[in-house]
Amino acid sequence: MKRKISKKTKRLSRGPADGGLRLAAVGTLEVVIIIAVLLAVALLFRTEITSFAESLFENAFNTNYVELLRPEANK
Numbered sequence: 001m002k003r004k005i006s007k008k009t010k011r012l013s014r015g016p017a018d019g020g021l022r023l024a025a026v027g028t029l030e031v032v033i034i035i036a037v038l039l040a041v042a043l044l045f046r047t048e049i050t051s052f053a054e055s056l057f058e059n060a061f062n063t064n065y066v067e068l069l070r071p072e073a074n075k
Contacts, residue, residue, distance in 0.1 A: 042049065
């Protein structure tokens with residue numbers, strides 16, 4: 001059993017010329033899949049994301065509270 005495992009790990013570490021997998025290519029594939037999933041989620045929830053961003057910017061750049069802080073406004 002141990003011998004079979006060591007043969008497989010040696011084959012993987014040798015590279016594609018010897019029939020093994022190139023580990024860097026596997027990592028690249030994972031990144032591409034993650035990006036594709038994130039894009040799909042963004043497209044599915046596009047309207048919710050844009051409405052959230054708009055309300056966030058409206059609240060962040062709202063200057064109505066400045067009028068309430070002036071001393072002459074409280075009279």
